[in-house]
Amino acid sequence: MKTTYTIKEVAEMFDLSVSTLHYYDKQGLLPFVDKNDVGYRTFTPSDLNFIHTICCLKDTGMPIKTIKTYISLCMQGADTIPERRALLNAHRDAVVAKQARLEESLQEIDEKLNRYTDPAARGLIESEIEFVTAEKSAHHLANPFVTQ
Amino acid sequence: MKTTYTIKEVAEMFDLSVSTLHYYDKQGLLPFVDKNDVGYRTFTPSDLNFIHTICCLKDTGMPIKTIKTYISLCMQGADTIPERRALLNAHRDAVVAKQARLEESLQEIDEKLNRYTDPAARGLIESEIEFVTAEKSAHHLANPFVTQ
DNA sequence: ATAAACCCTGAACCTTGGTTTATAGCAAGC
DNA sequence: GCTTGCTATAAACCAAGGTTCAGGGTTTAT
Numbered sequence: 001m002k003t004t005y006t007i008k009e010v011a012e013m014f015d016l017s018v019s020t021l022h023y024y025d026k027q028g029l030l031p032f033v034d035k036n037d038v039g040y041r042t043f044t045p046s047d048l049n050f051i052h053t054i055c056c057l058k059d060t061g062m063p064i065k066t067i068k069t070y071i072s073l074c075m076q077g078a079d080t081i082p083e084r085r086a087l088l089n090a091h092r093d094a095v096v097a098k099q100a101r102l103e104e105s106l107q108e109i110d111e112k113l114n115r116y117t118d119p120a121a122r123g124l125i126e127s128e129i130e131f132v133t134a135e136k137s138a139h140h141l142a143n144p145f146v147t148q
Numbered sequence: 149m150k151t152t153y154t155i156k157e158v159a160e161m162f163d164l165s166v167s168t169l170h171y172y173d174k175q176g177l178l179p180f181v182d183k184n185d186v187g188y189r190t191f192t193p194s195d196l197n198f199i200h201t202i203c204c205l206k207d208t209g210m211p212i213k214t215i216k217t218y219i220s221l222c223m224q225g226a227d228t229i230p231e232r233r234a235l236l237n238a239h240r241d242a243v244v245a246k247q248a249r250l251e252e253s254l255q256e257i258d259e260k261l262n263r264y265t266d267p268a269a270r271g272l273i274e275s276e277i278e279f280v281t282a283e284k285s286a287h288h289l290a291n292p293f294v295t296q
Numbered sequence: 297a298t299a300a301a302c303c304c305t306g307a308a309c310c311t312t313g314g315t316t317t318a319t320a321g322c323a324a325g326c
Numbered sequence: 327g328c329t330t331g332c333t334a335t336a337a338a339c340c341a342a343g344g345t346t347c348a349g350g351g352t353t354t355a356t
Contacts, residue, residue, distance in 0.1 A: 004287055019315055027313090044289065056253045057257075059250070092257055099251070102207070117233065139192060144179060146225065156302075167344070187304060188304075211342075
């Protein structure tokens with residue numbers, strides 16, 4: 001059996017740089033990775049599963065320190081299942097909230113795009129500019145629009 | 149008419165800090181905000197609309213520099229509508245892609261949570277630990293699990 | 297008329313998440 | 327055995343997005 005991977009192979013698999021993997025190891029995210037007799041990191045297929053999980057947590061915005069905590073719980077055996085659940089549940093809630101905010105903001109962007117795409121866009125924008133200008137003027141504030 | 153706002157009021161409205169607004173101004177995000185005779189920033193209702201847009205773009209991950217570009221286009225009048233559209237469209241695509249990745253990762257987190265919530269979780273995790281341990285051993289690598 | 301609370305600027309500082317650089321030890325092909 | 331390419335560590339560096347601090351005016355309530 002020769003199913004192990006070098007750091008470069010792993011980096012390519014997960015679209016990370018070798019330095020990022022070094023960095024993650026230094027941050028304590030890869031306690032499961034052992035080194036061979038000359039000090040090279042030797043990644044097993046199970047290590048890839050852990051790294052996949054790390055990427056998944058990272059991609060959903062979990063900070064390195066929290067990922068480290070999670071991995072550390074994993075290394076402590078089945079007794080930590082309740083803590084892992086609690087940690088992931090809290091993160092899940094955060095991700096769902098983030099999704100909601102993202103969806104909301106996306107809809108606003110879409111509304112703006114619709115306004116810009118409207119055949120009457122130019123007129124709409126021009127009257128908006130007039131409105132803002134009038135408001136500024138009413139408060140004796142400078143007109144913010146570029147007048148060329 | 150007394151409908152203007154101080155920086156502190158605006159900060160509270162948008163859940164930003166006063167320093168963040170100062171920072172944004174310094175970065176060129178608030179060219180529309182004028183100052184009163186003693187140099188205090190005076191925010192009008194239209195300014196709030198712009199700030200709302202800025203927050204919306206920021207919350208969807210647009211970098212400060214790009215937001216600056218967008219605002220700058222807005223200040224240049226209706227002629228820049230095509231460029232604003234292009235910018236927002238590109239951003240929209242990025243946000244949709246981000247949503248997809250987030251959704252994908254969320255599902256994986258949910259799968260992990262389901263495993264941990266399973267009545268047989270302990271058994272599952274324990275046999276996983278055994279598997280990993282065997283794999284490490286087969287490659288003459290250290291057992292990564294904490295043995296207490 | 298004075299203290300407390302607010303505003304300003306500029307510069308220094310901070311955190312996160314890496315990347316780069318320098319130096320050196322292995323490995324594989326020719 | 328030499329070159330090329332991989333690996334390692336440590337430390338310096340970087341960019342983004344703010345925050346904090348120092349020094350100094352303003353406004354408001356008492």
